[in-house]
Amino acid sequence: MASEKTSKFYAVKVTTGQEENVIAVACLRIESQNIPIKSIFAPPGLDGTIIVEADHIGEVNTALSGIRHVKRVIYGTVSQEEIQRLVIVEEKIEEFNLDDEVEVISGPFRDMKARVVRAEKDKREVVIEFLDAAFTLPVTISVDMLRKKKKTKLE
Known part of the structure; x- marks a missing residue:
């Protein structure tokens, strides 16, 4: 041609x-x-x-x-x-480490505060425990549903 x-x-x-x-x-x-x-x-x-x-x-x-x-x-x-x-979507690179305080931004646990118990970087998942729950229940959740909690000067 x-x-x-x-x-x-x-x-x-x-x-x-x-x-x-x-x-x-x-x-x-x-x-x-x-x-x-x-x-x-x-x-x-x-x-x-x-x-x-x-x-x-x-x-x-x-x-x-x-x-x-x-x-x-x-x-x-x-x-x-x-x-x-x-x-070509640039991945949001946000590292979650042990004991980081996070906020759930989507899903059934939206707006709940939690603490990271374990991070599985290869699967892009973390295991969290909710801070304001009556008992500790580990939940595995995708990192796309989380945001690191901002540290304030008072903390």
Whole structure:
């Protein structure tokens, strides 16, 4: 081929939480109708949006038209640099050590204070004990659900 077309990335708004369902249905349609879509994915941290790689917008509309939970194709294209920024997520590097005081920021134990009993860095999990509980019950929790408690000058 003398001139190879570069594909473009299009952002599509979908119902939040239904990204994977829309992708599954779209993939079935793309395979059955041989629509030339190169890739389709839901970028982490960008709820309610999927990214579709295709040569032009007509292919995206053909692949996604009539699928439940698809709201609209956002006008314009998304740059390659923006896609790389969305896909390459920098890990939040926060070390949790023994006896660190932490606060649970999500999940059923949200806003509870705890103390780190054991940290498993390879699994990105820690075992905590709640400070304001009547009895000590060790709970294993992901580090993504924790935040180190800020030290104040009074402590």
